[in-house]
Amino acid sequence: SYVEALQVSLEDSFPALLEKKLNAGSSTKKVEVIALGQSGFGTADAYMRYVNFGVKYSPDLVILAFLTGN
Numbered sequence: 001s002y003v004e005a006l007q008v009s010l011e012d013s014f015p016a017l018l019e020k021k022l023n024a025g026s027s028t029k030k031v032e033v034i035a036l037g038q039s040g041f042g043t044a045d046a047y048m049r050y051v052n053f054g055v056k057y058s059p060d061l062v063i064l065a066f067l068t069g070n
Contacts, residue, residue, distance in 0.1 A: 014065075037065070 010016055015035035022031040034057055036049050046064060054062065 034059070 013035070015033045019031060019033035022033070034054070036054055037046070038049070041049070043064070043066060046066075050062065
C-alpha cells in the first residue's frame with residue numbers, strides 16, 4: 001500500500017508529503033492527513049476501515065486512493 005508506506009521513512013510517505021503540500025498553501029489553516037490505508041485492502045475494506053475508525057475524526061474531506069488493476 002502506497003498510503004501505508006512501510007517501504008519509506010514517515011517523512012517521505014505519501015500522506016506526509018500530501019500534508020506538507022496542503023499546509024504550504026496557507027498560514028492560517030492547518031491540514032492534518034490521517035492515513036488509514038493497509039496492504040491487501042480492497043475498496044470494501046477501505047470503506048469499512050473508514051466506518052469503523054475514520055468517522056470518529058469528523059473529517060472535512062475523505063480521499064479514497066486506489067490503483068487501477070490493483
